[in-house]
Amino acid sequence: MTSTDPVTRDERPARKEEIAEIERWAEETRRVVAAKRDAGGITPVAYCTANQKGGVGKTTTSINLAACLAALGFRVAIWDLDPQHNATLGLGLKPSLQGTHYLFYDDEADPRDLLRTTKVDNLSVIVGHQKLEMLAPGVASMPQGKKILADTVPKLNGTIDVNVFDTPGNLGIYTTNGLYAADRVVVPFTPGSFEIRGIKELNDHVKAIGEDRPEFARKHDGKKFSVDHVFLTAYDGRENNSKDAATIVARGFPDAYIDSPVPKRAPVVTAQSAGEPIITWEPHSSASIGFMKVARTIVERDKVLA
Numbered sequence: 332m333t334s335t336d337p338v339t340r341d342e343r344p345a346r347k348e349e350i351a352e353i354e355r356w357a358e359e360t361r362r363v364v365a366a367k368r369d370a371g372g373i374t375p376v377a378y379c380t381a382n383q384k385g386g387v388g389k390t391t392t393s394i395n396l397a398a399c400l401a402a403l404g405f406r407v408a409i410w411d412l413d414p415q416h417n418a419t420l421g422l423g424l425k426p427s428l429q430g431t432h433y434l435f436y437d438d439e440a441d442p443r444d445l446l447r448t449t450k451v452d453n454l455s456v457i458v459g460h461q462k463l464e465m466l467a468p469g470v471a472s473m474p475q476g477k478k479i480l481a482d483t484v485p486k487l488n489g490t491i492d493v494n495v496f497d498t499p500g501n502l503g504i505y506t507t508n509g510l511y512a513a514d515r516v517v518v519p520f521t522p523g524s525f526e527i528r529g530i531k532e533l534n535d536h537v538k539a540i541g542e543d544r545p546e547f548a549r550k551h552d553g554k555k556f557s558v559d560h561v562f563l564t565a566y567d568g569r570e571n572n573s574k575d576a577a578t579i580v581a582r583g584f585p586d587a588y589i590d591s592p593v594p595k596r597a598p599v600v601t602a603q604s605a606g607e608p609i610i611t612w613e614p615h616s617s618a619s620i621g622f623m624k625v626a627r628t629i630v631e632r633d634k635v636l637a
């Protein structure tokens with residue numbers, strides 16, 4: 332994000348001071364990331380975007396969180412674990428069997444061979460394919476089927492700093508794989524697309540996986556595996572259901588809630604159809620600034636640069 336960026340097409344772009352503030356932070360963070368890389372490296376981290384419902388902003392979050400982190404100088408890979416492969420399409424790529432499908436199909440597969448570059452600097456993707464759907468029962472019936480991704484992701488150490496798993500709208504085998512492989516869990520909601528029952532179900536699923544990952548606490552200074560970051564996207568402060576959703580979600584996840592919803596902006600949808608994240612498509616859109624603020628909270632909370 333620089334002052335030479337094209338004039339925003341968002342009819343209600345972010346405020347100038349807000350843009351300047353986040354750009355200052357991004358600039359400073361880029362310096363820290365570069366210095367840390369020079370000093371011997373950045374500890375790789377994996378984020379799983381999860382929510383058992385569809386249409387709640389998971390893919391939009393995966394793409395834009397990944398793009399924000401890439402803009403900060405991290406080398407980022409998105410793993411498209413959804414048979415609907417919207418992350419692949421949203422990054423302008425075609426679905427292929429030479430993507431996540433191959434990793435679940437052949438235990439000899441090396442993720443380094445499957446990384447594809449995108450239009451965004453520092454951002455790669457391992458694409459999805461609809462045949463993941465047909466493969467799911469076979470993966471689920473394997474004794475270690477839920478841990479295939481967890482065994483695969485470390486092969487990108489040294490190549491990738493941040494892994495982002497985009498999962499389907501259910502708690503099936505691919506979401507479960509994402510959760511077994513993740514250091515942190517990110518849960519987006521769009522207003523009107525959640526149920527209180529669903530929040531409990533998701534928390535319980537994450538907790539059960541945490542109990543099956545005794546090594547997690549050792550790796551993370553005693554921290555329990557849990558839902559770490561929750562926020563609303565497609566938020567409209569003029570609508571009651573947006574305000575109600577914020578209240579309910581903040582109550583459901585008191586520690587994880589990020590109190591800066593990403594506003595609902597039409598260019599988010601346009602960018603995704605054009606195969607690009609909103610944050611590069613229209614950096615000054617209030618949605619881009621919104622995603623940057625979410626990324627900032629996540630980087631600071633998780634001490635990614637500590």
Ligand SMILES: Nc1ncnc2c1ncn2[C@@H]1O[C@H](COP(=O)(O)OP(=O)(O)O)[C@@H](O)[C@H]1O
Pocket residue numbers: 384385386387388389390391392417500521564565566593594595596597599600603618
């Ligand atoms: N901030 C936003 N402004 C406008 N539309 C959004 C925003 N966030 C998400 N959307 C739209 O909401 C829809 C569902 O989002 P998506 O990320 O595909 O959800 P999921 O992956 O959970 O199914 C998409 O059409 C997406 O473009």
Ligand SMILES: [Mg+2]
Pocket residue numbers: 386389390391413417418498499
């Ligand atoms: Mg999706």
